Amino acid sequence: MDLHALTNDPEGIVEADRAHVWHHLLQHKPHDHGVDPRIIVEGKGLKVWDIKGKEHIDSVSGGVWTVNVGYGRERIARAVGDQLTKMCFFGGTAGTIPGATFSQMLIDKMPGLDRVYFANSGSEANEKGFKMVRQISHKHHGGKKSKILYRERDYHGTTITCLSAGGQEERNAQYGPYTPGFVSVPHCLEYRSQDGSNGEAYTAASLKAIEDVILREGADTIGSLCLEPITAGGGIITPPVGYWDGVQALCKKYNILLHIDEVVCGLGRTGTWFGYQQFGVQPDIVTMAKGVASGYAAISCCVTTNAVFEQFKDDTDKLGYFRDISTFGGCTAGPAAAIENMHIIQEEGLLENSTTMGEHLKANLHALMEKHRWIGDVRGKGLFAGAELVMDRDSKEPVDEKTVAAIVGDCMKQGVIIGATNRSLPGFNNTLLFAPALIATKDDLDHITDAVDQAITRVLG
Ligand code: PLP
Secondary structure, three states: OOHHHHHOOHHHHHHHHHHHOOOOOOOOHHHHOOOOOOOEEEEEEOEEEEOOOOEEEEOOHHHHHOOOOOEOOHHHHHHHHHHHHHOOEOOOOOOOHHHHHHHHHHHHOOOOOOEEEEEOOHHHHHHHHHHHHHHHHHHHHOOOOOEEEEEOOOOOOOOHHHHHOOOOHHHHOOOOOOOOOEEEEOOOOHHHOOOOOOHHHHHHHHHHHHHHHHHHHOHHHEEEEEEOOOEOOOOOEOOOOOHHHHHHHHHHHOOOEEEEEOOOOOOOOOOOOOHHHHOOOOOOEEEEOHHHOOOOOOOEEEEEOHHHHHHHOOOOOOOOOOOOOOHHHHEOHHHHHHHHHHHHHHHOOHHHHHHHHHHHHHHHHHHHHHHOOOEEEEEEOOOOEEEEEEOOOOOOOEOOHHHHHHHHHHHHHOOEEOEEOOOOOOOOOOEEEEOOOOOOOHHHHHHHHHHHHHHHHHHHO
16 A cells, blocks of 8 residues: 555545444444544634645644643644754653643642642543552552542543443443442532432532542542542533532541542633633642643643652561552653643643633523523633533423433534533433533533524424
């Protein structure tokens, strides 16, 4: 095969993809029946162009809420190229200049946290956090304090152990048996209040539900509680007021490490550097990935306090250090890209833009809610928002998956890429999802919500 000719032949590329590429999270059958695989060839700002030349505005930052600073940033590409030319890789037992520089920049934005462990994906970073908790349990509690609590509807990654900490039906089903020692606590979506309570009473009930699990399992068996600050794929769930204060208090009371998964919310998505900073909470372990280098390179981090780190410095014990490695955690492309990514967020005021444009996006979605009775709830923070679709506002019966897919597909035809949540609990993948690059303007957001308006009208009436 002449590969040069192939690269310059759009139809050949589509056929090579159809024949050989196994796409993520995709049912491929339609590709056997004339539907072409989607191939994205170029991006600039919020826009992407596919191989057929069609322009799209991307409201989900690369489909999976990653490209926080937008497409086409030559500055990042150049920094990565320069760094790779000088020093591409060295295994993580040694440091590198971009690794140390980025760690300093990151820790400057995370008061109370001290150490950065480099890896490649969100799943991997979370696994590091779980392993740290397990090793601490073996060192100090005879292995007994090893359970990890996670929450319904949250997602922490794709490996079997991350799925063991995963609260989403669609991602988990048929991949068991799972890693033992993971225990779920109920979700905290007030709109779907489990006992009908709301406001302060709902917050109290949600916290009591966590405490009940702690008491049932025994606090001396629980090492950490791992939560997303705002549940992303499970429904854009902004926790009720006071929830995070209560979570922090429970962790303190029962000596449980608080692990916050910032894989989605990190690096400005909600309007602060990290989602947890919206709630004034102080975690022990923070994991991050997607927005760290906005997709320009693969990098994730597991960040800890010194209190956690110091427990891995026992040189009287042959096993007294963190016996973990991530080969490509030593690739310098990640931190080189992450440094420029952070500079861009800072210099262009993207945290502020996420906050103000996030208000505009929410206002647009609320206006759609006035117009369309199918929208039951609007949630989110910063440029991270969801609109939950229901058949009826009183019963709150969720619209079905096909309807959601039809709305997403209609937007796509209009040249607007929007997202939808995963099926978390049975029947619930009924939330439209918006997480555009943090450079989004009012015009971009109006364009996106106008498309949604038309799509809902066409699909649901
Ligand atoms: N944590 C959260 C909250 C996520 O949404 C994801 C991915 O979507 C992950 C972890 C896993 O990240 P990765 O796909 O990079 O392994």
